[in-house]
Amino acid sequence: MEITENTGHPRRWAILGVLVVSLLVVVLDNTILNVALRTLADPVHGLGASQGELEWAINSYTLVFAGLLFSFGVLGDRTGRKRFLLIGLAVFGLGSLLSAYAQSPAQLITARSLMGVGGAAIMPVTLSIISNVFDPRERARAIGVWSGAVGLAVAIGPILGGALLERYWWGSVFLINVPVVLAGLVLVGLLVPESRDPRPGRVDVLGVLLSVVGLVALSYGIIDGGEHGFGRPVVWASIAVGLAVLAWFIVHERRSDHPSLDVTLFRVPRFAAPVAMIGLIFFAAMGVMFFSSFYLQLVRGYSPLQTGLLFLPFALAQLVFAPRSAAMVRRYGGRAVSAVGLCLAVVGLGTFAFVGVDTPIWLVGAAFFVQGVGMANVMPPAMESIMSALPREKAGVGSAVSNTIRQVAAALGVAVLGSVLAAVYRGEIAATTAGLPAGARNAADESLAGAYAAAGRLGADGATLIDAANTAFVDAMHWAGALSAVVAALGVLVALRWLPGRPSRPPVTAVPAGEPELAATS
Structure with a gap:
C-alpha cells in the first residue's frame, strides 16, 4: 500500500503546545475564580462584593463569551486566525490585568466582561488553526490533546487559586494570567502560521447583540430578584424584556441566511x-x-x-x-x-x-x-x-x-x-x-x-x-x-x-x- 506524505506543518506539535497554553489560560481563569469568591466578598481583604455582584463576576465573562463565540470564529476565519488569536490573547491579558487591580465590584465585573471578549476570540480559532496545520490522519489525536487541556485546567485551577490566595492578595488569581499571555503572544508570533478560510461566512451583528442583551437582561432580573426580593416591578420588567429579546433573537435567527x-x-x-x-x-x-x-x-x-x-x-x-x-x-x-x-x-x-x-x-x-x-x-x-x-x-x-x-x-x-x-x-x-x-x-x-x-x-x-x-x-x-x-x-x-x-x-x-x-x- 502506498503511504502518502504527511501534509501537516513541520512545527505542528510545537504549535499545538502554544494553542493548548492559550486555551488553558482561558479555562483556568474560571476554575481559579471559584475558590476566590469568599475572599472577594471580604470587605477587608477583598472587595466586599455582595452575592449578586459575585454572580455577575462569573456571568459577565460567561455570557459575553457565549454571545460572541460564533461571530468571533467567523471573524477569525475572515481576518486571519493568527491575527485574531493574538488580538484575543492581548484583550484577555488586559482584562486580567484590570481585574487584578479592580477597586470595586463594578470594575471587576467590567474587566471580566473584557476577558470574555478575549476568551471568545481565542477558543474558536485555536481549533481552526489545528485543522490547518495538522494532517487529517493526526487531527483527531491533536484535538484529543486540545480537549485534555480543559480537564487539566479543571483539575489544577482550584488548587493553583488556593495556593495563590494563601500567600498573595486576591488579585493574584487574575494577575497569574498576564505572564502566560505575554509568553503566548511571543510564541504565537514566532510559531503559528497565518491562515484564512477562502469562503468565510458573514457576521450576524444583530443576532449577537440580541443574544447578549437578552441574556444579560434575563440574568439581571433573576440575580437582582434573588438578592433584593422578587416583589419589585423592575425585577419582572427585566425578566420580561430579556425573554422578549431572546424570542426576537430566535425569530431573527430563523429568518437569517447567515445566523450566529x-x-x-x-x-x-x-x-x-x-x-x-x-x-x-x-x-x-x-x-x-x-x-x-x-x-x-x-x-x-x-x-x-x-x-x-x-x-x-x-x-x-x-x-x-x-x-x-x-x-x-x-x-x-x-x-x-x-x-x-x-x-x-x-x-x-x-x-x-x-x-x-x-x-x-x-x-x-x-x-x-x-x-x-x-x-x-x-x-x-x-x-x-x-x-x-x-x-x-x-x-x-x-x-x-x-x-x-x-x-x-x-x-x-x-x-x-x-x-x-x-x-x-x-x-x-x-x-x-x-x-x-x-x-x-x-x-x-x-x-x-x-x-x-x-x-x-x-x-x-x-x-x-x-x-x-x-x-x-x-x-x-x-x-x-x-x-x-x-x-x-x-x-x-x-x-x-x-x-x-x-x-x-x-x-x-x-x-x-x-x-x-x-x-x-x-
Missing part, C-alpha cells in the same frame, strides 16, 4: 435532545459549584488551598473516567451510558440537599467525586448523538452550538440557584438580625459573607449571629441542592426518551474532519 446560531438544527430530536441534556447538567453543576465554595470556606472554615483540594475529587473523576466513556458507549449505547451518568450526577448534586454544618467532610468529597464520574459519562454520548444527527459538513456547527449552550446554561445556573440560595437565606436569617444595628443587619441579611463581617464588629453577640447565619445558609443550600438535582433528573428523562441506544458511527473521540472548524456557522 442555527436554530433550525433544534428541529432534529437527536441533535436537540443531547444539547438540552448538556445544558441541564451544566445548569445544575455550575450553580452548585458557586455556593459550595462559600460552604467550605465560611461554614466549614477551610482555607482557599484546602477548598481547592476538596474540589480535586471532581476533577480527578473527570480525568479518569472521561477517556473511558467512549468505550462504554460502544458497548452499551449512548442512552444507557448517559442515563447512568446523569443519575450519578443527580446523586452527587442531591447530596447537598442533606449536607449539614457538621457533615463529615469525606462525604462532601465523595459527592464531588460521584458528580464528576457522572458528568464524565455525559459528554461523549451526547456529542456522539450530536455528530451522528448532522451531516459531516455541519460537525463544527454542532460542537459550537453545544459549547454555547453549555456556557449559557452555566451562567443561568449560577443566576437561578444563586437567587434561590439568597432568597431562602434572607428569609431564614431575618428573625435573628431584626434587633441588630442597621449596618450590621443589612450586611448580615445580604449574604453569609456579610454576616461574618458584621459578626466581627458585634463582640460577644457575633458568635450567635454566625451560628444563625450558618444554619440559614445550610438550609438555603438544601433548597438549591434539591433544585439542582431536579434539573439534572430532567436530563435523565431526556436521555431515556430521545438519545439513541447504539451509536450509528464511532463516537466523538474519533473526531470527524469537520470538527475543528468550530467557528463555522453554516
Whole structure:
C-alpha cells in the first residue's frame, strides 16, 4: 500500500503546545475564580462584593463569551486566525490585568466582561488553526490533546487559586494570567502560521447583540430578584424584556441566511435532545459549584488551598473516567451510558440537599467525586448523538452550538440557584438580625459573607449571629441542592426518551474532519 506524505506543518506539535497554553489560560481563569469568591466578598481583604455582584463576576465573562463565540470564529476565519488569536490573547491579558487591580465590584465585573471578549476570540480559532496545520490522519489525536487541556485546567485551577490566595492578595488569581499571555503572544508570533478560510461566512451583528442583551437582561432580573426580593416591578420588567429579546433573537435567527446560531438544527430530536441534556447538567453543576465554595470556606472554615483540594475529587473523576466513556458507549449505547451518568450526577448534586454544618467532610468529597464520574459519562454520548444527527459538513456547527449552550446554561445556573440560595437565606436569617444595628443587619441579611463581617464588629453577640447565619445558609443550600438535582433528573428523562441506544458511527473521540472548524456557522 502506498503511504502518502504527511501534509501537516513541520512545527505542528510545537504549535499545538502554544494553542493548548492559550486555551488553558482561558479555562483556568474560571476554575481559579471559584475558590476566590469568599475572599472577594471580604470587605477587608477583598472587595466586599455582595452575592449578586459575585454572580455577575462569573456571568459577565460567561455570557459575553457565549454571545460572541460564533461571530468571533467567523471573524477569525475572515481576518486571519493568527491575527485574531493574538488580538484575543492581548484583550484577555488586559482584562486580567484590570481585574487584578479592580477597586470595586463594578470594575471587576467590567474587566471580566473584557476577558470574555478575549476568551471568545481565542477558543474558536485555536481549533481552526489545528485543522490547518495538522494532517487529517493526526487531527483527531491533536484535538484529543486540545480537549485534555480543559480537564487539566479543571483539575489544577482550584488548587493553583488556593495556593495563590494563601500567600498573595486576591488579585493574584487574575494577575497569574498576564505572564502566560505575554509568553503566548511571543510564541504565537514566532510559531503559528497565518491562515484564512477562502469562503468565510458573514457576521450576524444583530443576532449577537440580541443574544447578549437578552441574556444579560434575563440574568439581571433573576440575580437582582434573588438578592433584593422578587416583589419589585423592575425585577419582572427585566425578566420580561430579556425573554422578549431572546424570542426576537430566535425569530431573527430563523429568518437569517447567515445566523450566529442555527436554530433550525433544534428541529432534529437527536441533535436537540443531547444539547438540552448538556445544558441541564451544566445548569445544575455550575450553580452548585458557586455556593459550595462559600460552604467550605465560611461554614466549614477551610482555607482557599484546602477548598481547592476538596474540589480535586471532581476533577480527578473527570480525568479518569472521561477517556473511558467512549468505550462504554460502544458497548452499551449512548442512552444507557448517559442515563447512568446523569443519575450519578443527580446523586452527587442531591447530596447537598442533606449536607449539614457538621457533615463529615469525606462525604462532601465523595459527592464531588460521584458528580464528576457522572458528568464524565455525559459528554461523549451526547456529542456522539450530536455528530451522528448532522451531516459531516455541519460537525463544527454542532460542537459550537453545544459549547454555547453549555456556557449559557452555566451562567443561568449560577443566576437561578444563586437567587434561590439568597432568597431562602434572607428569609431564614431575618428573625435573628431584626434587633441588630442597621449596618450590621443589612450586611448580615445580604449574604453569609456579610454576616461574618458584621459578626466581627458585634463582640460577644457575633458568635450567635454566625451560628444563625450558618444554619440559614445550610438550609438555603438544601433548597438549591434539591433544585439542582431536579434539573439534572430532567436530563435523565431526556436521555431515556430521545438519545439513541447504539451509536450509528464511532463516537466523538474519533473526531470527524469537520470538527475543528468550530467557528463555522453554516
